[in-house]
Structure formats: structure tokens, C-alpha cells
Amino acid sequence: MGGEWVNHAGEKVRNDILQVLESKRKKLDPPWTVCGRQSKFRYRRHNLELAPDLQEEKLTLLTEDCDQGRVPVLVIKPADDDEPDADTDAGAAKQRPAVIFLHCTGKSKDAMRPCMERFAARGYVAVAIDSRYHGERAACGEAYREALIRAWATGDEMPFIFDTVWDLRKLVDYLHTRADVDPARIGMLGISLGGMHCWYAAVADPRISVVVPIIAVQCFGWAVINDMWHARVQSIPHVFEAAMVDLGKSAVDAEIVASVWRRIAPGLIDRFDAEHTIPAIAPRPLLILNGQEDKRCPVRGLETTLSIASEVYKSAGVPENFKFKAEEGVEHALSDSMLYDASVWMDRHLRPDCVGSQDYVSLPKGSDFHL
Structure with missing residues (x-):
């Protein structure tokens, strides 16, 4: 009688990534703490028809002993009149599935609020943070650019x-x-840069049970080898221009691109590239949503990754837990159908009781999800 399937290759990749994460840490004792909390308040979004009242919390999580170790956290959830405090009454609070929402370059957790509210109105605990040097963690408008160059x-x-x-x-x-979060039902959804954070966080942490990176998954090494790196480089050009000057070149080329990736994200173009890390997420449900015409995330570069991942999920006995969809005619942009697919995927794996509901998430009118 066979035992539980184990992703041995994935475990090795995970351990290797954890070593890289640990290598540059200014650790805390205890390893994390909530160091600041704003008052909770209840509200209703009038543009959400028949939606329940929502409750918003803001807090600060301390993750390491440095300036960027202060992480602003936004939580939006259904406001239940009879629900006890989520942090103090562990025996009585209603446990709900949680979804972590991760923003794109140049945005903040507040850009994810429309999606968060729609998920919260459907029974989820929706959570978002500002990524490093974004939002409340940015001392100035150029903080992220300066951090990459540094x-x-x-x-x-x-x-x-x-x-x-x-x-x-x-x-x-x-x-x-x-107490209000079911630890076995934590999903993660990220857009663009946030999708990369989602992808690699899922590799590093098996407690993330459902994963949806949107317009994010790409093969960095393939792009360098096949001269398809230009669009990705243009999303954060200044660090590559700084490297060009330092390396005495007159233009950014593939050698510079590879050098920058090795420096600011060790392993990104080899042992932690997509063909190694995407299969490492198996057997957990993984939905990858890309645009067919997205030059930052060339679909052609993912052929090997998708083939390997499909085989790994088959060997785990759950081929249905892996899905890749490239939307025709879409470049580097978030579409309504992507959010619909993400909603269905989260419900299927985190809230199977509500599969078939027509109340799926869509882009709100007037939203700023242009990239």
C-alpha cells in the first residue's frame, strides 16, 4: 500500500529558497510580532448590491529588524454582529477561508481593495500588504527604484x-x-509583480494551499538566452542602466540582464526559474493566468515549464489541480475573465459549498487596474 505522495524535487527547491531568504535577514526574537494596530470599523459598500456589512482592520507586522521589516497589513472581512474578536476568542470565532492579495509594481495594498471587498462580501477574509518599498513602506516616490539600484x-x-x-x-x-481564519484554507492571488511574489511564496511556504499568479509567470533564463528580455527589463529599467554603466557598456544586453538577476534575485535565471519552481508547488491547486500577447511573460518560454508541471501533477494523482490559461489578444493587463477564473478557482478549492454561484468577482467600474 503506497504512502502519501511527496514532491521530493519540490522539497529540495523549497529548502534552497529558504536558505537564500535566510541569508540576508536581520532576524527578530520573537521571529515576528504585531507591533501596531488601528481601530477596526464596520462599513458597507453601496456599489455591492445585497452585500453584507464589512469590517476593516489595519495593523503592522514586524518581520525583521530593519526599516523595511515593518509591514502594513489590511484585512477586510464580513462583519458578523455575533462574532467574537478574531485575536482573543480562539474557541468561538467562525473560521473562514482567507485570500492574500498582492499588488503590482508602483501600486499598494489599497489598489487591491476593490477585489478584496468583493471576496469579503462572499465570505472570505481578504488580506493585503504593501510589498517592499511600496505604499506605506516607500519613503519617497523613487524608493523602489533606488532599492533595486542599491x-x-x-x-x-x-x-x-x-x-x-x-x-x-x-x-x-x-x-x-x-481565530477567524481556517489555517488549512489560505489562498494567494497576485498581479504582475504581486503574481511573482505569490508564485515564489507558494514555493517557499506549503501552508499556502491555493495559488493564482496573474500575468506573472515567466522563464527568466529562457528570455535571456532567446533575446526576449526587453519588455521585462523596461518594467524596472533604472537598475539595468546602472549596471550598464558599472560594467562599462554602452547599451543593456543579455549579459547585463543576467548579471542583474543574479545579483538582486540569486537563482532566478537558473535553479529557481519557472521550470524548477512551478512544479515545486504540486500537488496544491495552481492556476496560472497570462496574456497570450504579454511580452513581459512570453508564453513561448513556458513550454518546458508547463510540460514538467503537468507531469508532476499527474504523478501526484491530481492533474486537475494544475491549469494554465493564456487569454487571446491580451498583453500585460488584468482582464475581467482573469478575475472570474481566479474567483471560480478559489471557490472550488477553498469554498466548495458555493461553487456554481453567479456572484463572482469582476473588475469594478472606474478601477485603476491598468498596468
Whole structure:
């Protein structure tokens, strides 16, 4: 009689990523703490028909001993009159599935509020943070750009992806202490940069049970080899321009791109690239949503990744837990159908009791989800 399926290759990748995350940490004792909390308040969004009242909380999570170790957290959930305090009455609060929402470059947790409110109105605990050097964690408008250049120069930080992944592991630690969150039902959804954070956080933390990276998954090494890196580089051009000057070149080329990735995100173009890390998420439900015409995330570069991942999920006995969809005619943009697919996927795996509901999430009118 066979035992439970184990993703041995995935465990090795996970352990390797954890070593990289640990390597640049200014650790705390205890390893995390809630160091600030604003008052909770109840409200209703009038543009959500028949929606229940919602409750908003804001708190600060301390994840390491440095300026960027202070993580602003936004929580939106249904406001139940008879529900006890989520942090103090562990025996009585109603446990709900939670979804962590992660924003794109240049945005903040507040950009995710429309999606969060729609999920919360449907019974989820919706959670968001500002990624490193974004939102409340940005001392100035150029904070993220400066952090990337500094990471190239010193190698002391990993602000592009891995430092925020560290914060997300601590956020999951915190959610496990909340009486209103079912620790077995924590999903994660990210858009663009947030999708990369989602992808790598899921590799690093098996407690994230359902994963939906949107317009994020790409093969960095393939892009370098096949001269398809230009669109991705243009999303954060200044760090590559700084490297060009430092390396004495007159233009950014594939060598510079590879050097920057190795410096600011060690392993990104080789051992932690998509063909190794996407299969590492198995057997957990993983839905990858891309645009067919997205030059930042070229679909052609994912052929090997998708083939390997499909085989791994089949070997785990859950081929239905892996799905890739590239929307025709869509470039690097979030679409209504992507949010619909993400909603259905989350419900199927976190709230199977409500599968078939027509009340799925869509882009709100007037939203600023342009990228």
C-alpha cells in the first residue's frame, strides 16, 4: 500500500529558497510580532448590491529588524454582529477561508481593495500588504527604484522578489494565529509583480494551499538566452542602466540582464526559474493566468515549464489541480475573465459549498487596474 505522495524535487527547491531568504535577514526574537494596530470599523459598500456589512482592520507586522521589516497589513472581512474578536476568542470565532492579495509594481495594498471587498462580501477574509518599498513602506516616490539600484551595488537586499516573500511567510504565521481564519484554507492571488511574489511564496511556504499568479509567470533564463528580455527589463529599467554603466557598456544586453538577476534575485535565471519552481508547488491547486500577447511573460518560454508541471501533477494523482490559461489578444493587463477564473478557482478549492454561484468577482467600474 503506497504512502502519501511527496514532491521530493519540490522539497529540495523549497529548502534552497529558504536558505537564500535566510541569508540576508536581520532576524527578530520573537521571529515576528504585531507591533501596531488601528481601530477596526464596520462599513458597507453601496456599489455591492445585497452585500453584507464589512469590517476593516489595519495593523503592522514586524518581520525583521530593519526599516523595511515593518509591514502594513489590511484585512477586510464580513462583519458578523455575533462574532467574537478574531485575536482573543480562539474557541468561538467562525473560521473562514482567507485570500492574500498582492499588488503590482508602483501600486499598494489599497489598489487591491476593490477585489478584496468583493471576496469579503462572499465570505472570505481578504488580506493585503504593501510589498517592499511600496505604499506605506516607500519613503519617497523613487524608493523602489533606488532599492533595486542599491541591491545591485551592494547585494545586501533582494527587494525585487525574495524580501517580500520573507514577509509573506511571516504573514502566514500571523494568519495561523487568527481565530477567524481556517489555517488549512489560505489562498494567494497576485498581479504582475504581486503574481511573482505569490508564485515564489507558494514555493517557499506549503501552508499556502491555493495559488493564482496573474500575468506573472515567466522563464527568466529562457528570455535571456532567446533575446526576449526587453519588455521585462523596461518594467524596472533604472537598475539595468546602472549596471550598464558599472560594467562599462554602452547599451543593456543579455549579459547585463543576467548579471542583474543574479545579483538582486540569486537563482532566478537558473535553479529557481519557472521550470524548477512551478512544479515545486504540486500537488496544491495552481492556476496560472497570462496574456497570450504579454511580452513581459512570453508564453513561448513556458513550454518546458508547463510540460514538467503537468507531469508532476499527474504523478501526484491530481492533474486537475494544475491549469494554465493564456487569454487571446491580451498583453500585460488584468482582464475581467482573469478575475472570474481566479474567483471560480478559489471557490472550488477553498469554498466548495458555493461553487456554481453567479456572484463572482469582476473588475469594478472606474478601477485603476491598468498596468
